[in-house]
Amino acid sequence: RNRGRFIMSDQILIKGAVVFDSANGESIRRDLAVKAGQVVDASSLVNPQIVDALGLTAMFGLWDCHAHPGGLMYDLSAAGYFEGPAEWAVRAGSNLLEAATYGVTGIRAVADASRVDIAWAKALAEGKYLGPRLLCAGAGIRTTGGHGTAFPRRPTDAVWEIPADGADEMRKVARSLVEQGVDWLKLMITGGLYSEHETVEDSQFTDDELVAVMEVARNRGIPVAAHCGGARIAERFSDLGGRSIEHGYALDEKTAATLAKNGTWLVPTISVTHDVEMMENDEWPIHAKEKAVVAAKKHAEGLMACIAAGVKIATGADLNPIGPKTHREITLLESAGMSRLQVLHAATASARELNGLGGQTTPTPGTAADLIFVEGDPMTNMSCIERPKGVMTFGRFVIPIGG
Numbered sequence: 001r002n003r004g005r006f007i008m009s010d011q012i013l014i015k016g017a018v019v020f021d022s023a024n025g026e027s028i029r030r031d032l033a034v035k036a037g038q039v040v041d042a043s044s045l046v047n048p049q050i051v052d053a054l055g056l057t058a059m060f061g062l063w064d065c066h067a068h069p070g071g072l073m074y075d076l077s078a079a080g081y082f083e084g085p086a087e088w089a090v091r092a093g094s095n096l097l098e099a100a101t102y103g104v105t106g107i108r109a110v111a112d113a114s115r116v117d118i119a120w121a122k123a124l125a126e127g128k129y130l131g132p133r134l135l136c137a138g139a140g141i142r143t144t145g146g147h148g149t150a151f152p153r154r155p156t157d158a159v160w161e162i163p164a165d166g167a168d169e170m171r172k173v174a175r176s177l178v179e180q181g182v183d184w185l186k187l188m189i190t191g192g193l194y195s196e197h198e199t200v201e202d203s204q205f206t207d208d209e210l211v212a213v214m215e216v217a218r219n220r221g222i223p224v225a226a227h228c229g230g231a232r233i234a235e236r237f238s239d240l241g242g243r244s245i246e247h248g249y250a251l252d253e254k255t256a257a258t259l260a261k262n263g264t265w266l267v268p269t270i271s272v273t274h275d276v277e278m279m280e281n282d283e284w285p286i287h288a289k290e291k292a293v294v295a296a297k298k299h300a301e302g303l304m305a306c307i308a309a310g311v312k313i314a315t316g317a318d319l320n321p322i323g324p325k326t327h328r329e330i331t332l333l334e335s336a337g338m339s340r341l342q343v344l345h346a347a348t349a350s351a352r353e354l355n356g357l358g359g360q361t362t363p364t365p366g367t368a369a370d371l372i373f374v375e376g377d378p379m380t381n382m383s384c385i386e387r388p389k390g391v392m393t394f395g396r397f398v399i400p401i402g403g
Contacts, residue, residue: 009049011035012395013042016054017373022345023361025379027057034369037395041365053401056373056389060363061105061132063351064326065267066225066246066316069095069120069134070112071160073319074194074284084157085114092116095322096124097131100398102323103388105370106133108316108355110186110225110246111140111148113158118181130398133370135183135355137225141173141213142188146204147227149195161188167212174216183355185217188227189237192247193272193288193295200229200249200295207236214240225267229295231255231302238264244354246316249273249295251302256309265354266306267316270336271329273299278319278328300336307338314351315343327386334382344378369395 012034018027032053033042070092072080080087092112099107109117121134140161142148148161164173174185189205191198198204214237217224224242228234229249235258237245244265245251251259251266259266271278273296279289307313315333319325326347333343349361352368360367371392376384390401397403 010395011045011048012051013045013048014051014053014058014401016052017056017058019362020057020059020378021362022060022341022349025341025344027377032058032363032371034392034395037369039363039365039367039369051401053373053390056375056401057377057384058363058371058373059378060348060352061370061372061391061393062103062326062330062347062385063106063108063314063355064099064104064316064322064329065108065244065314065351065354066269066318067107067109067322068112068160068318068320069107069109069322070116071320073282074288076283076285078153080158081153081155082157083155085116088113088158089116089119092120093129095320096120096134097129099322099326100131100391100393102327103372103374103385103391104132104323104326105372105391105393106135106351106355107322108135108137108184108225110137110184111160112136113139113155113160115180121183125394127394127396130393130396132393133368137184137186138177138180138182140186140188140227141170141177143204143209145197147188147190147192147194147198165209167208170209170213171216174213178216178220178222182222184243185213185222185224186227187213187224189233190227190229192227192229192249193291196287200247200291201231203230203233205233210236210240214242217241234259238262244314247272247299247318248302248306249299251305253305253309255302256305256311259306259311260309263312265312265314265350266303267314268299268303268333269316269318269329270299270303270332271325272318274332274336275328304337307342312350312354313338313342313346314354315347330382340379340382344382373401
């Protein structure tokens, strides 16, 4: 029955598991058939490998929709500024492959260096390495002096953000990223915690700059994510067709209503304002910690206003290593006021929908086979998802059940 053996068959029948549905929190026993990377009807299989999953819960895998796989948060030593794409590629690869062992089967990279994310996405999709599904934004787009700058530090080789000023430069940078093969564009439209010389709400794009880049994205069919703390600029971004607001440090009920009306997601990254222990352990600079603590209450209130308005939520931690920090983000979202079912839905089905994999809430025929198998019921014991007993991405077992 292949339990405990590495499985590489293109056709797999997984028997005995109960299957979790994030729409209602229920788990129902049924077999899962997988073929060519998708869940299929069992009748379509021919001589499949049989996998015994008795006693396990099967569910869609977790997502981190706000990741920087090769990044070094704050990097007080400034060592990263002297690195090139090779060093970023090594760090990103290690981070991505480890994340899958924590049940993170999908990652959206929103600003990584020098096409490292794009190369890894292709390698993972082709099965050259067994790891998560990866969608990419390439380098982020910011204005001169905008969010992400650490002046006078400047990277000597790797390019993880591209400054652009004026509508024409915005169009050119956006088009160059589309040419490289990105799945998303990432804009830094407000300040944040990073620099001493910005607030979490200050707008950093002029309206003509924002309109220009959004027009390019719309014409090319590329979704746009925005680092955004301010309420009014979030509304403008949403009205222009923005797909997701990242962070949302200071959103209000009016913003929530706009996002809901336009179908704009929120990826709240609640950890970056609520996990004070992490800030201490990771040696955040004083200005960043102080801004985070001040922003925390409004950050949580904005999240709950969005949920009340019907805004779709997806999980993202904005922190490395991706695996452990995704689980910490999930825990903190529940502490911030989301129900367990809301959190589990945001971490699985909603995140999949945000990234173009459909809105199904449970693995059914036609869905991408990015799955985890856990020992227990996540509705009664959410810690069971932290170390899954089996992990599958692209229909391939990264961690074989019983292995």
